[in-house]
Amino acid sequence: MVDEEVFDQALGDVFVARVAGNFANTDIVASMEYACKVAGSKLIVVLGHEGCGAVKAACDGVELGNITALLANIQPAVNAVKSSNESPHNSENVEFVNATIVENVNHTITQIRNMSPILAELEDAGDIAIKGGVYQLASGEVSWL
Numbered sequence: 001m002v003d004e005e006v007f008d009q010a011l012g013d014v015f016v017a018r019v020a021g022n023f024a025n026t027d028i029v030a031s032m033e034y035a036c037k038v039a040g041s042k043l044i045v046v047l048g049h050e051g052c053g054a055v056k057a058a059c060d061g062v063e064l065g066n067i068t069a070l071l072a073n074i075q076p077a078v079n080a081v082k083s084s085n086e087s088p089h090n091s092e093n094v095e096f097v098n099a100t101i102v103e104n105v106n107h108t109i110t111q112i113r114n115m116s117p118i119l120a121e122l123e124d125a126g127d128i129a130i131k132g133g134v135y136q137l138a139s140g141e142v143s144w145l
């Protein structure tokens, strides 16, 4: 399923910046700045998903090629939920993984605001909104945070 289908939009209606584990880095934030400041997008959705393999790998501390650096972006969320969730702190603990998926979305939204004065200003002025959600694979629904 592509992102347009999740939101019942036509192809081309959604400006998609996709990365495994839905985190923010310079390139992703720049794409969002372009979408909102230049192309006129009104809504940024940070969309995690149920059963995310990248989040699971971060929970397991996987080290593999360039994936190691990618997973480092998700590690702050893993560390944040460790204190409030019971062991084991790995991908076999579904509650731990689910909490990390939610935390990673919230952390990413904070990152976007911190990394981009342009987007923070647009949001403060009410010109854009930034929302987080988790896509549920089984139902096809988005749980908004």
Ligand SMILES: [Zn+2]
Binding pocket: 020, 021, 049, 051, 052, 053, 054, 055
């Ligand atoms: Zn994923």
